[in-house]
Amino acid sequence: MRLSRFVEFGRKIIGVGRNYKHHAAEMKSVVPDKPLLFLKPPTAFITEGNPIKVPRGCHELHHEVELGVIIGRKGKDISEIGAMDYVGGYTLCLDMTARDLQEEAKKNGLPWTVAKGFDTSCPVGSFLPKEQVADPHNLPLWCNVNGQMRQEGSTADMVFRIPTLISYISSYFTLEPGDVILTGTPAGVGPVQPGDIVEAGLGSLIRMSFKVQVEEKSM
Numbered sequence: 001m002r003l004s005r006f007v008e009f010g011r012k013i014i015g016v017g018r019n020y021k022h023h024a025a026e027m028k029s030v031v032p033d034k035p036l037l038f039l040k041p042p043t044a045f046i047t048e049g050n051p052i053k054v055p056r057g058c059h060e061l062h063h064e065v066e067l068g069v070i071i072g073r074k075g076k077d078i079s080e081i082g083a084m085d086y087v088g089g090y091t092l093c094l095d096m097t098a099r100d101l102q103e104e105a106k107k108n109g110l111p112w113t114v115a116k117g118f119d120t121s122c123p124v125g126s127f128l129p130k131e132q133v134a135d136p137h138n139l140p141l142w143c144n145v146n147g148q149m150r151q152e153g154s155t156a157d158m159v160f161r162i163p164t165l166i167s168y169i170s171s172y173f174t175l176e177p178g179d180v181i182l183t184g185t186p187a188g189v190g191p192v193q194p195g196d197i198v199e200a201g202l203g204s205l206i207r208m209s210f211k212v213q214v215e216e217k218s219m
């Protein structure tokens, strides 16, 4: 199956939170004892050429650069041993997060749905077939804003690695071709403003850039 236009499948986006210990620490959180999951709707996806829009009521929008794992086969209750067979490929993602709305939700014990899932909250890069990625657990990740480096990390530092994530996630959600798992962000997250340019990279494999804009009311 060709997944090169995976965005158009309109599948699930499953986010994993606090999967890098330095990011968990900068959020004054601890690494959870099992993967912390959230969902974004498919309307969160944008590709290069489209702007990131600051959602209404958000005054602190953060970038989070992450490796995206793209599912290539349908599966449920997948074992860790066989999990990599379900990977179709990889991409680079920005898990854009309305940090102020998330903090408010956390304080009140409420879900992160709006903070994580608003329109344009998941900018993605090109599709990399898995054959082009020798070791997904050894990829440099970086993100800069207006040319200033903000995040530099490596997928080597993930707490829960890809097979564990696929196995755990598929025990609750049937995984389908075109679903994307956001594997968590390394440290260095921070705010962006309208007019900023957010640039991110996955080693030498993907480089992408997005402009930040205010959300305008559609008719």
Ligand SMILES: O=C([O-])CC(=O)C(=O)O
Residues within 6 Å of the ligand: 015, 016, 017, 018, 019, 020, 023, 027, 064, 095, 097, 102, 183, 184, 185
């Ligand atoms: O919002 C957060 O801090 C959780 C998250 O997505 C991550 O760790 O990548």
Ligand SMILES: [Mg+2]
Residues within 6 Å of the ligand: 015, 016, 017, 064, 066, 095, 182, 184, 185
């Ligand atoms: Mg994240």
